[in-house]
Structure formats: C-alpha cells, structure tokens
Amino acid sequence: MTLDDFHKTLQRTFPHESAMAGDNVGLQVRSTVPTVSTILTCMEITEAVVDEAVGLGADVIVTFHPLIYSPLLKIDESDRVTRLVARCLRADISVFCVHTAFDAHPQGTNRILANRLQLTPEATISACANVSVPGGGEVGMGLFATCDLDFGELIERISTVCRSPIRYSPPVVERVRRVALVAGSGMSFFADVVGKADVFITADVKYHAFHAARNVIGLVDPGHYEMEQFVAQGIADVMKTQLPDCNVQSSSVVTNPVVYHTADAQIENRLVSVL
Numbered sequence: 001m002t003l004d005d006f007h008k009t010l011q012r013t014f015p016h017e018s019a020m021a022g023d024n025v026g027l028q029v030r031s032t033v034p035t036v037s038t039i040l041t042c043m044e045i046t047e048a049v050v051d052e053a054v055g056l057g058a059d060v061i062v063t064f065h066p067l068i069y070s071p072l073l074k075i076d077e078s079d080r081v082t083r084l085v086a087r088c089l090r091a092d093i094s095v096f097c098v099h100t101a102f103d104a105h106p107q108g109t110n111r112i113l114a115n116r117l118q119l120t121p122e123a124t125i126s127a128c129a130n131v132s133v134p135g136g137g138e139v140g141m142g143l144f145a146t147c148d149l150d151f152g153e154l155i156e157r158i159s160t161v162c163r164s165p166i167r168y169s170p171p172v173v174e175r176v177r178r179v180a181l182v183a184g185s186g187m188s189f190f191a192d193v194v195g196k197a198d199v200f201i202t203a204d205v206k207y208h209a210f211h212a213a214r215n216v217i218g219l220v221d222p223g224h225y226e227m228e229q230f231v232a233q234g235i236a237d238v239m240k241t242q243l244p245d246c247n248v249q250s251s252s253v254v255t256n257p258v259v260y261h262t263a264d265a266q267i268e269n270r271l272v273s274v275l
Helices: 004-015 049-055 081-092 097-103 109-118 149-161 187-193 207-214 224-228 231-242 264-272
Strands: 026-029 038-042 060-063 094-097 119-123 142-150 167-169 173-185 199-203 218-221 247-250
Touching: 004 026, 004 094, 026 081, 038 049, 038 081, 038 119, 038 231, 049 060, 049 081, 060 199, 081 094, 097 109, 097 187, 097 231, 109 119, 109 142, 109 173, 109 224, 109 231, 142 149, 149 173, 149 199, 149 218, 149 231, 167 207, 173 187, 173 224, 187 199, 199 224
Parallel strands: 038 060, 038 247, 060 094, 173 199, 199 218
Antiparallel strands: 026 094, 119 142, 142 173, 167 218
C-alpha cells in the first residue's frame, strides 16, 4: 500500500481525536519510500530498535512513545533524539507515533494490562465522546476493572506480571473489588478515581501523592516501563487486523533505561513494614 494510505489506515485505527491534548501522535519522520510493506512496532525508538528495523527491512516504525516531543531546535548528532531522526532518514524509514491514541483504544494499553492481571474490564475512566474505531468498543483513557482479591494477592499479581519492585500505599478495604488502571504517568486522573475504586494502579507517583492517598485509596506504582512493556505486541496485534497484506512485526528490544538494585531481604522487609 502507499505511505499515504497507510497513514490514513493508522489514523482510522488510532484516531488523533482520542489522544490527549498536546500529545505528538501521527507522522514524525517521512521517508522517500512511497510504499509500505514491512512495519516494526516498538514501545520507543532507540539505537537498537533502528538496527532491528534496518535488519528487518522495515519501511515504517510505529512507536508508542513519540520520538519527537519537544521542538527540535537544531540537528546535532550528539543529541539522542536528533541522532535517531537522522538515522531513520538515512535508512529511509518513516516513523509514526500512536501513544495516547493507543492508550485510549478498546484493545489498548490498559486493556492489555487488565487482561494480564486477570481483572475484568468494566469501563473507561474518561470516555472519548464521538470517537469510534474499527471493531467498536468504548474509546477512552484509563480503565475501571473488577476483581475479588485480597490486596496482597493483587500486589503479587502485579509484581509477577510487571516483573518489577512495587511501591504502594495500602487500601482502606481488606478485599479489593474494583481497580482503576492508568498505565504510565496517570496521576492526573487521581481525582477521577477516588471514591470509585478501591485501588489505583499507575506509574511515576510522587512521594507526596502517597500521602494524599493514605486512608483514601490504595495506590500502586509498578513503574512506567513495567506497565507499558506489552504495547509493542499490542499495537502489532491491532494493526494486523487492519493491514492483512503487510508484514507487521513487534520489536524484541528491551528499551527500559532504568536499572534496579535490590537490597537484602532484611532491608526490604523493614521498608515494607514502614509502609
């Protein structure tokens, strides 16, 4: 298919209208190649991801996180973003971003995580009015989901699925029956879920936010990458249904820039008891 037709299909599948205001979704780098046959999806673009795309012979990279977010004031290969943009241009690879438009998709980021946590999706936290996608389903940011778990069971599930250390403030109830999910930085939705869920799971939670949640709502932070690590495959799965004639592959590159040091069990236990 032509690059323009691909762009239209991507826009129809992940409408810009469903993305959060100010998010740089859509075309970010346009190559000179007029057609699309091979596509690589990824969480974010790194040097290794570009290497992977070149090795695959990809015409397009569809990234979850935008490569270009802030204005590019100069092209300087000592800067990570401009260096990656230059590499994509030299390799004649177009770049498209879906980010919060994929978050809002009925089979998007939060639905994937809810399914992996064996929670039952119920409704979006904030619906996108008058926006529809192929295949239907409610389009919107965040997700409410139901369960019937002890909080300790829920924490174990989150830790196992996200494969990460967990920061948390416990809920006021012993049994968790309704959970709010916003993968990535979701504390802007805090006021929308208080009183509507027993536990709020999101990332990039600041210290004082845990104070605000204490005795109000359970607050769980498994980490940003850890909550979103499944998006490359998720984007590919949705795109395969809309682009049956294209070769759509998801990246195998682990792009998390954060490295964790685990303290000894005694210190860990002492920290947990303080929480």
